[in-house]
Amino acid sequence: MTVREVRATGHEALMLATTLLQRARRTHATTGLWEAADVQWWWRSPRRSDEIEKLFWIDDEGPVAGVLLTSWTDDDWQCDPVVVADAAGPEPDVVWQRAMEQAVRHAATGFDVPVSDDDRTFTDLAQRSGLTAGDRDRTAWMDAGDRPAVVPLPEGFVLSDRTQRRNAPHPMRDRNGNGVAQRLGQCSLYDPALDLAVETADGRIAGYSLYWFDPTTKVGLVEPVRVKDEFQRRGLAQAMLCAGIDRLVKRGAERVKISYETDAAAALYEGLGFQRTSTATWYRTSPE
Numbered sequence: 001m002t003v004r005e006v007r008a009t010g011h012e013a014l015m016l017a018t019t020l021l022q023r024a025r026r027t028h029a030t031t032g033l034w035e036a037a038d039v040q041w042w043w044r045s046p047r048r049s050d051e052i053e054k055l056f057w058i059d060d061e062g063p064v065a066g067v068l069l070t071s072w073t074d075d076d077w078q079c080d081p082v083v084v085a086d087a088a089g090p091e092p093d094v095v096w097q098r099a100m101e102q103a104v105r106h107a108a109t110g111f112d113v114p115v116s117d118d119d120r121t122f123t124d125l126a127q128r129s130g131l132t133a134g135d136r137d138r139t140a141w142m143d144a145g146d147r148p149a150v151v152p153l154p155e156g157f158v159l160s161d162r163t164q165r166r167n168a169p170h171p172m173r174d175r176n177g178n179g180v181a182q183r184l185g186q187c188s189l190y191d192p193a194l195d196l197a198v199e200t201a202d203g204r205i206a207g208y209s210l211y212w213f214d215p216t217t218k219v220g221l222v223e224p225v226r227v228k229d230e231f232q233r234r235g236l237a238q239a240m241l242c243a244g245i246d247r248l249v250k251r252g253a254e255r256v257k258i259s260y261e262t263d264a265a266a267a268l269y270e271g272l273g274f275q276r277t278s279t280a281t282w283y284r285t286s287p288e
């Protein structure tokens with residue numbers, strides 16, 4: 001099969017990244033750091049990187065490899081070389097090399113490359129490229145059959161989703177900007193019925209969480225989860241997650257994935273039955 005290189009920006013690049021990551025997941029159940037839903041979650045706010053050309057390698061079925069570039073702020077960039085395992089596309093070291101070239105060109109102050117710790121090829125390439133190991137995070141999965149039972153919210157709180165609050169300000173607006181509802185609405189995997197919030201009886205937002213169901217991979221992704229400081233340790237996250245995971249499974253999710261950094265999140269998710277499967281290291285360019 002012939003493989004050709006294409007470049008894309010903006011929403012077109014988002015859709016190519018989506019089909020690339022869906023193919024990668026269909027090819028292998030757990031390898032690779034990201035789901036298609038992760039890159040759709042990254043789309044929630046406009047970024048400088050939106051208009052930068054991203055590189056993809058495409059065969060007759062669609063993308064087999066790509067280089068994702070994401071600017072969280074002007075000084076905080078992330079680069080993700082992605083390769084579909086066992087596909088007849090470019091070799092991982094070629095994709096890595098092109099990824100480094102792209103990242104160096106656009107992220108003048110440096111960038112991170114997250115690499116799964118069980119990915120020997122990219123770990124070796126990161127070390128040989130002189131990148132420095134930094135933060136680590138963990139990924140855990142849950143089979144649909146192992147999901148926890150839905151539990152009621154503590155008294156004084158109610159659960160809602162965006163189908164019930166279409167005209168209310170989006171709960172994630174404070175952290176992600178006024179355009180967050182519109183940007184999420186541009187994502188093919190976003191479902192307003194899986195966009196949950198917990199409110200107090202007088203309508204204040206206490207927490208929120210978002211669930212992404214991918215019908216092509218049957219994977220459900222949980223991202224993000226947040227409970228405001230003043231409402232923590234009352235069981236809100238736990239009740240919200242049980243409800244959200246239940247909705248994912250009812251949509252058709254066979255497995256549910258979550259990633260996290262903190263011990264608090266680990267206690268929460270592993271306490272609900274998620275099984276930790278892998279860790280990832282964020283490799284960073286050294287400061288000049």
Ligand SMILES: CC(C)(COP(=O)(O)OP(=O)(O)OC[C@H]1O[C@@H](n2cnc3c(N)ncnc32)[C@H](O)[C@@H]1OP(=O)(O)O)[C@@H](O)C(=O)NCCC(=O)NCCS
Pocket residue numbers: 225226227228231232233234235236237238239259260261262263264265267268269271
């Ligand atoms: C992590 C977070 C979502 C937990 O929300 P929460 O509503 O306070 O969690 P719950 O009350 O439902 O906690 C359920 C269980 O999770 C564990 N847990 C929650 N917060 C914890 C903490 N700070 N330290 C240790 N364990 C914790 C405990 O086992 C807890 O049960 P317990 O209170 O009976 O001991 C919240 O602290 C938060 O929003 N943090 C900032 C954002 C974040 O880290 N999100 C997760 C990113 S993946």
